Amino acid sequence: MPIDARTLLPMAPTAQDPETSAEGLSSHKALDRRDLVLLNMGPSHPATHGTLRALLALDGETIVAAVTEMGYLHRGFEKDCEVHSYQQCIPYTDRLNYVSAMMNNTGFCRAVEKMMGLEVPDRARYMRVVTSELNRIIDHLVCAGANLVDIGALTNFWYSFNAREKVYDILERLCGARLTSSYMRIGGLVRDAYPGFAEDVRAVLKAVRRNVDDVEKLVTTNRILLDRTRNLCVVSPAMAVSYGWTGPTLRASGVDHDLRKAEPYDHYEDFKFETVVGTTGDIYDRIFVRLYEIRESTKIIEQALAKMPSGPVMSDDKRVALPPKTGTYGNIEGLMNHFKLIMNGVQPEPGEVYDATEAANGELGFTIISDGSKNPYRVKCRPPCFMNYAAFQDTIEGHMVADAVANLGSINIIAGELDR
Amino acid sequence: MADNAALLDILKSALPEAVLGSQERFGTLEVTVERAHWAAAVRALRDQAPASFNMLVDLVSVDYSLFPNHGGHRFGLILHLKSLRLGHRLTLKCLLPEDEPQVASLTDLYANANFLEREAFDQMGIRFSGHPNLKRLLNHHEFVGHPLRKDYPLKKRQTLSANESLMDEMDVRLREKGWV
Numbered sequence: 001m002p003i004d005a006r007t008l009l010p011m012a013p014t015a016q017d018p019e020t021s022a023e024g025l026s027s028h029k030a031l032d033r034r035d036l037v038l039l040n041m042g043p044s045h046p047a048t049h050g051t052l053r054a055l056l057a058l059d060g061e062t063i064v065a066a067v068t069e070m071g072y073l074h075r076g077f078e079k080d081c082e083v084h085s086y087q088q089c090i091p092y093t094d095r096l097n098y099v100s101a102m103m104n105n106t107g108f109c110r111a112v113e114k115m116m117g118l119e120v121p122d123r124a125r126y127m128r129v130v131t132s133e134l135n136r137i138i139d140h141l142v143c144a145g146a147n148l149v150d151i152g153a154l155t156n157f158w159y160s161f162n163a164r165e166k167v168y169d170i171l172e173r174l175c176g177a178r179l180t181s182s183y184m185r186i187g188g189l190v191r192d193a194y195p196g197f198a199e200d201v202r203a204v205l206k207a208v209r210r211n212v213d214d215v216e217k218l219v220t221t222n223r224i225l226l227d228r229t230r231n232l233c234v235v236s237p238a239m240a241v242s243y244g245w246t247g248p249t250l251r252a253s254g255v256d257h258d259l260r261k262a263e264p265y266d267h268y269e270d271f272k273f274e275t276v277v278g279t280t281g282d283i284y285d286r287i288f289v290r291l292y293e294i295r296e297s298t299k300i301i302e303q304a305l306a307k308m309p310s311g312p313v314m315s316d317d318k319r320v321a322l323p324p325k326t327g328t329y330g331n332i333e334g335l336m337n338h339f340k341l342i343m344n345g346v347q348p349e350p351g352e353v354y355d356a357t358e359a360a361n362g363e364l365g366f367t368i369i370s371d372g373s374k375n376p377y378r379v380k381c382r383p384p385c386f387m388n389y390a391a392f393q394d395t396i397e398g399h400m401v402a403d404a405v406a407n408l409g410s411i412n413i414i415a416g417e418l419d420r
Numbered sequence: 421m422a423d424n425a426a427l428l429d430i431l432k433s434a435l436p437e438a439v440l441g442s443q444e445r446f447g448t449l450e451v452t453v454e455r456a457h458w459a460a461a462v463r464a465l466r467d468q469a470p471a472s473f474n475m476l477v478d479l480v481s482v483d484y485s486l487f488p489n490h491g492g493h494r495f496g497l498i499l500h501l502k503s504l505r506l507g508h509r510l511t512l513k514c515l516l517p518e519d520e521p522q523v524a525s526l527t528d529l530y531a532n533a534n535f536l537e538r539e540a541f542d543q544m545g546i547r548f549s550g551h552p553n554l555k556r557l558l559n560h561h562e563f564v565g566h567p568l569r570k571d572y573p574l575k576k577r578q579t580l581s582a583n584e585s586l587m588d589e590m591d592v593r594l595r596e597k598g599w600v
Binding site: 030031032033036038053055057064065066067069070071074076078079083114115239241242243244255257262263350351352353354356363365367369371372377378380382386387389390391393394419420 | 445446448450474475476477478480482483486487488498500504507511530531532534535536543556557558559560567568572574584586587589590593594597598599600
């Protein structure tokens with residue numbers, strides 16, 4: 001049920017809230033920081049699943065204050081884009097969220113297409129939906145699987161990674177790589193699906209559903225999991241919105257917002273699926289919103305496969321598409337076209353654009369500024385997990401170190417897109 | 421959902437002297453405001469009911485120094501706002517001079533402004549007055565310069581030695597919570 005975030009008050013302080021305990025103690029004894037132990041977590045720690053660092057001040061096992069640091073995987077993605085052509089930026093976008101690379105490809109290409117007013121063929125748009133949802137399934141499986149293994153539920157990790165591997169087999173056949181796909185092009189796709197793609201996907205969806213069912217049976221009412229995740233690191237709707245949370249983490253906090261419904265693109269308005277919304281905004285909700293979203297993704301993929309039209313997968317607009325090889329070798333126009341596009345690249349008119357898609361982690365936005373040359377003048381990526389990480393220190397204070405680990409898994413920080 | 425003309429009217433009636441110009445880009449309203457009214461404009465857009473921009477989506481810093489036919493100040497800030505309840509978006513822009521690239525911080529309006537402004541400071545050298553902790557975010561604390569400025573050499577390398585202790589931030593947080 002949708003909840004209007006603005007009508008809800010910030011959450012009430014809990015018994016573990018450091019501010020209340022500070023008040024309770026201050027009447028007879030000042031809080032002395034020499035009683036605290038400082039613990040450095042990361043940047044190379046198995047439970048951070050990436051190069052993240054947090055400095056925790058502990059009172060016993062309870063975190064009274066936390067400070068985070070990021071940037072260990074900063075490699076200047078945005079600066080690099082400024083000295084590469086638009087097409088050359090696409091492989092860089094693979095490395096943002098490397099767990100769901102095709103969604104980044106799509107996000108970047110869509111922004112450039114919007115700027116140029118390009119019509120993408122319908123088949124390519126349906127293929128983008130299918131591949132994006134396959135990537136969403138992988139992303140959610142990795143997040144939930146890793147999150148559960150951090151809490152000690154190893155079996156779920158194997159169940160979810162088994163399914164993930166089967167999806168990767170398809171993606172590998174589709175584009176030649178498991179993680180760094182570079183499957184999208186400005187104006188469409190690099191190539192059409194292989195024969196038998198639809199059957200492969202349907203078979204994998206079956207396996208995915210079975211695996212999700214298995215995981216669900218193991219954890220839904222598991223006492224250990226409930227104790228480790230319920231009512232812990234609660235994020236209220238107001239806090240989630242103020243931190244700019246989007247995607248599954250925002251929905252887990254009870255805000256019914258999904259760009260696929262709110263601002264539909266690529267025919268998402270034609271698919272029947274539910275948005276999964278949590279009630280409490282705790283770790284439990286964040287895990288289960290993702291698990292249930294996997295099922296919704298399988299529904300979308302099946303509908304997209306059923307509706308998929310035949311036809312080209314690449315726009316025939318000469319500004320972005322190479323001519324067919326018969327044209328390149330057969331006539332002077334095609335030859336010139338080919339060389340102009342290779343040497344001068346895609347050149348959008350000067351302007352600024354922002355375009356957002358619903359990636360696995362939330363709203364993935366690209367601001368692109370063009371000065372009319374072949375290189376973008378400025379590219380800014382809005383990584384959804386950046387906002388999640390900005391809230392991390394506030395969400396773990398008052399909880400235990402082990403809860404911080406469970407919480408970090410549930411907000412799904414991917415260092416590649418966090419640090420860019 | 422309020423249409424773009426209504427959104428512009430909200431801003432113009434709340435702060436008549438703040439609006440320097442406006443245009444539509446791909447259906448989204450982009451308003452350029454005077455930098456002295458930056459935070460006030462955002463506050464009006466957040467708090468006035470027909471606008472209700474309750475989410476700061478992204479903050480983009482731009483160096484326009486090499487942009488062809490760019491007439492104004494060197495630096496630009498682009499703020500993407502959206503209203504979850506009403507479903508509309510708006511882009512707010514302001515230009516900042518080269519000798520004083522400074523603007524009021526939005527940290528008391530949106531919680532994520534803290535990290536986003538630190539990133540803009542780190543990458544582009546824009547300063548935000550009133551920010552509680554304006555230090556580098558993505559780059560190392562010993563890093564010199566602002567890499568997304570157009571005059572920062574692409575292949576420049578810097579040797580960075582020591583880890584950051586983070587104790588400056590920890591000290592503030594402990595103090596806030598009464599640990600002295």
